[in-house]
Amino acid sequence: MLLTGIALAAFVSTMAGGLLALRLRDQLHLILGFSAGAVIGVAFFDLLPEAVNFGFKFRSPSEIMSFTAIGFLFYLVLDRISLFHGDAAPRGSVGAAVLCCHSLLDGVAIGLAFQASRAVGIIVTIAVLTHDFSDGINTMSVVLKNRGDRSVAFRWLVLDAVAPVLGIAATLLFTLPGGGFGIVLALFAGFFLYIGASDLIPESYHAHPKFLTTAMTVAGAAVLYLAIRCIG
């Protein structure tokens, strides 16, 4: 019952963020700037600490962090292969797909945390719900920026909003070993750092090298920090 409510809240929060981004499309460079900071904020303030928390019984923090480097470099190679040459749309779809996989794992993290204990479950839930809104914004940003149209972006948004619900539901059927899950979170931290630093940051600044764009990126990271640290 509690999990059903959380799943619904995750869906609504993600959709709200994405629809806001779609509405403010004229200010896309500011949304992209915020998104860049938010993606990097999720990696530093949420995914990496969670990776260490889930994995520390099995591996040292330095081992877990090395999976972040692997994730970063893996995404770099994926980004450079000919798949993306000449056409931006596949790049947007791959970025959106990574965000959807992340949202699926957000749901899995909530379910696993509740398997550990109710208290841990509530902490992880708050961390996820507070950044789901920006997950929605980020999904829209990555598709729109790579010349995807509204309907394509909207389809990815719905998928991203449904993903945490599926993730929570999945944990009712099986249990994941904590060590393995820590590694997956660390890999995703690497993907997010790459998407933020090599895609969203340059793209937001490229056409609009304005002070405000930079301020939005710093604000994006700061909002995520406050959301995850102070509330979570």
Ligand SMILES: [Zn+2]
């Ligand atoms: Zn998320």
